Amino acid sequence: MPRKQAKRIGLAIVGAGRVGLIRAELAARHPQVDWIGLAETNPERGEIVREKCGADFVTTDFRELLARPEVNAVVVATDEHLHVDPVVFAAGRALPMLIEKPLATDLTESAQTLDAVENSGVDAVIGYTQRFRRRWLVAKEKVRAGALGEVTMVTTRAFMNRLVAIDNYRRSDNRAEVTPMVISGTHALDIVMWLMEGKQPVEVYARSVNKALGPTWQGVDGTAYTIAFDDGALYHGVISWALPEIWPGAVYSLEVGAVGTEGVLTIDDTHRDVVLATNLIQAEGYAPDRRRHVDFLTSYPVGDMALGELRGPMREETNSWLNRVSLGVPTQHATAREGHNRLMLTKAIDLSARLGRALPLPLTPADEARALSQAKR
Numbered sequence: 312m313p314r315k316q317a318k319r320i321g322l323a324i325v326g327a328g329r330v331g332l333i334r335a336e337l338a339a340r341h342p343q344v345d346w347i348g349l350a351e352t353n354p355e356r357g358e359i360v361r362e363k364c365g366a367d368f369v370t371t372d373f374r375e376l377l378a379r380p381e382v383n384a385v386v387v388a389t390d391e392h393l394h395v396d397p398v399v400f401a402a403g404r405a406l407p408m409l410i411e412k413p414l415a416t417d418l419t420e421s422a423q424t425l426d427a428v429e430n431s432g433v434d435a436v437i438g439y440t441q442r443f444r445r446r447w448l449v450a451k452e453k454v455r456a457g458a459l460g461e462v463t464m465v466t467t468r469a470f471m472n473r474l475v476a477i478d479n480y481r482r483s484d485n486r487a488e489v490t491p492m493v494i495s496g497t498h499a500l501d502i503v504m505w506l507m508e509g510k511q512p513v514e515v516y517a518r519s520v521n522k523a524l525g526p527t528w529q530g531v532d533g534t535a536y537t538i539a540f541d542d543g544a545l546y547h548g549v550i551s552w553a554l555p556e557i558w559p560g561a562v563y564s565l566e567v568g569a570v571g572t573e574g575v576l577t578i579d580d581t582h583r584d585v586v587l588a589t590n591l592i593q594a595e596g597y598a599p600d601r602r603r604h605v606d607f608l609t610s611y612p613v614g615d616m617a618l619g620e621l622r623g624p625m626r627e628e629t630n631s632w633l634n635r636v637s638l639g640v641p642t643q644h645a646t647a648r649e650g651h652n653r654l655m656l657t658k659a660i661d662l663s664a665r666l667g668r669a670l671p672l673p674l675t676p677a678d679e680a681r682a683l684s685q686a687k688r
């Protein structure tokens with residue numbers, strides 16, 4: 312490969328919450344990043360993050376930040392339903408982007424955002440962080456190389472501590488859009504769709520339950536779904552984010568099985584291999600439950616703090632994206648089109664569960680509006 316001329320980076324981070332801070336601290340250590348600017352609607356938070364990462368500029372207005380001459384790359388790390396405006400604005404300025412998942416939480420907005428990105432021709436990728444873990448990369452490589460023959464059936468079981476669900480319901484002013492599929496199930500879905508790359512989903516059937524989170528949070532506990540593909544392959548997934556707070560997995564656990572005509576691949580990502588038991592309550596994670604003294608470590612999908620730095624997939628993903636921007640090297644990030652596809656699938660799963668019937672795929676915004684208006688009649 313010819314040697315590349317590295318581009319220097321002036322990085323804008325829109326949304327300096329938990330993930331914005333992680334991306335900013337990682338970017339501050341990257342050799343190609345000369346300048347960091349932050350846009351954060353909460354000025355106190357913006358100031359805290361500016362101090363932590365040594366940012367050069369901070370504002371509450373993302374338009375002011377994205378108009379700065381130093382900026383040539385953008386991370387959009389606002390709340391899930393607030394990605395759209397900064398993404399469309401950055402696309403208008405032809406700035407390459409790393410957009411946190413999901414692309415949007417509304418199907419129409421997601422389609423409009425994808426149009427804005429594709430019409431501008433910018434390089435925009437979605438933060439499906441799990442793609443940067445070695446176990447999923449090895450699985451992807453084996454499936455790609457044909458070790459399973461033709462993949463015919465995939466199952467995933469995602470179990471999550473309800474602390475994550477409660478945190479999301481607390482932060483949202485539109486709880487109907489905060490579902491386990493749209494917010495969290497999208498990670499397992501992306502991994503499976505990545506493994507099944509090239510197959511077209513043609514039908515979905517799903518059902519949900521809501522007895523634990525329903526009464527207090529008007530939320531959904533969990534969803535079971537089956538997606539059928541054009542070649543007859545099936546993907547069956549289950550997600551529950553209603554596990555009790557005392558469950559030792561603080562965040563996410565996943566089991567995956569992929570069966571093909573010539574092989575099978577199973578992945579245990581339940582984090583029961585590193586177990587901490589202590590009399591002392593550790594003040595980390597999503598406000599840990601005071602009764603919980605046992606922890607399956609490494610269940611936070613982003614990574615873990617060790618010796619003052621984040622270690623794990625979000626570090627790998629951020630550095631990889633900065634190299635993509637700086638050197639133009641390819642990476643395994645999900646594209647904006649894949650991001651829209653994942654949002655469409657999660658919305659179709661939720662809609663099927665709500666209507667109690669199978670739906671053809673893909674689901675368009677018009678299909679969704681029609682199905683919802685029929686359901687109201």
Ligand SMILES: NC(=O)c1ccc[n+]([C@@H]2O[C@H](COP(=O)([O-])OP(=O)(O)OC[C@H]3O[C@@H](n4cnc5c(N)ncnc54)[C@H](O)[C@@H]3O)[C@@H](O)[C@H]2O)c1
Pocket residue numbers: 325326327328329330331350351352353356371372373388389390391393411412413438439440482612613
């Ligand atoms: N890849 C992963 O593993 C992973 C993990 C956690 C969260 N996420 C995603 O990252 C995103 C952010 O999540 P978080 O946990 O950091 O949330 P957060 O609530 O901690 O941070 C969001 C921040 O954005 C700010 N904000 C909102 N609108 C803004 C605007 N228009 N301009 C500037 N600032 C604005 C808010 O004030 C808040 O500080 C979400 O999309 C989430 O789904 C990804």
